[in-house]
Amino acid sequence: MNKPQLIETGEHLELRLGDIELGGSADRSRNFEKAKRSSPMFPGQRVHRPVSNHIVWHDATIKRVQREALNGHRGVILWFTGLSGSGKSTLAHAVEEELHHRGCRTFVLDGDNVRHGLCADLGFSAQDRQENIRRIGEMAKMFMEAGTIVLTAFISPYCADRERVRGIVEPGDFIEIYCDTPIEICELRDVKGLYKKARAGQLAEFTGITSPYEAPENCELTVDTGTEELDVCVQQVIDKMIQNGIINVVNFSY
Template sequence: MESNLHWHSSFVSKTERQVLKGHKSFVIWFTGLSGSGKSTIANNLERRLYQKGITTYLLDGDNVRHGLNQDLGFNEQDRKENIRRIGEVAKLFVDSGTIVLSAFISPYRLDRDSVRKLLEDNEFIEVFVNCPIEECERRDPKDLYKKVREGEIKEFTGISAPYEAPVNPELVIKTDKDTIEECVDKITNYLLDNGYI
């Protein structure tokens, strides 16, 4: 079917927006099990970058489901659509010259790779927040693992639904071994060493 939609180019380019803001724009995509520390690390990193005068925006899985993706459930198809939409939003932010911190379980490798393909080279940094499920369940900040064990939640990533860990992420952080500060230092150093900030 032929579409009547056309992309309207802006008179201000992504590069010009980046120059105005004084830094590159890209996505830092945090992936890992529920309770691994994705949102905590992303929030602390955002504070660190803000203190350096860097423009960021945090897209958090729970927050996005309150608005943009409130019509989606947690079956495989809805999870894929959730990540597709987030990828498109993240791309718009990158085009605006903003660094996007994206904290989503995003359990499927193919979905994360699809977001990477939306962006240009070196605009997608995958951070695997690697934490053993036993530790995630011990933390259980939202009582989700408890609800799974009590049969209230049927499809839950890492227990009754799959989680496909990244094969070649740009960074792996281990929140069961390192402090929040050490994890944020590791990511900040990566950004500095690779000329992102």
């Protein structure tokens, strides 16, 4: 990797790799106070604010931009969304491999895995899915603040829930990637046999069958994970990252 430079500009620290500005202001990690907390959208929907009035934000002395300088690339959230079987996990892990082999710090947060631990108490009602995505969004943000390229692979079926995650980070920090596989193909793949169960009435609230999926309308990238080869989709994600100044074209040219 090219050696990144930290440049002081007034009150800000900038991280530069060649001509690319990798980081933003040194106090970007303080956007806790600015986090958008939207109003409830349906009865019973949870709104999260600290329960106690007696907690005070503690500023880190080592900032995100310094961690990014150490890593040689920006932290970012790559948010993969799509139906079950659309290819979120396969694509996220394939992109991670590509990035890891080229020296990037990465981590994949995967739906089934997170539901074994942090979100083991949640089911598949709209409210539980909302809470699932809220927790994952907060966790992804922490990974990103650590300077990591975090790749998330959750159905995240509701536009509002995805937009809420976008709203807790700065513009450019959240790259939404729609794994656009039609349900007919997902059902043919039926990787885990869940569509068969859902059709047989053995699995309630199954996305695409008895529970909605709201496709993104203005996402950063749509990938045709239904018919394109995996390596083509990986390259599209890498190209988007280069275009957005997350990683350096020098390290990713073939």
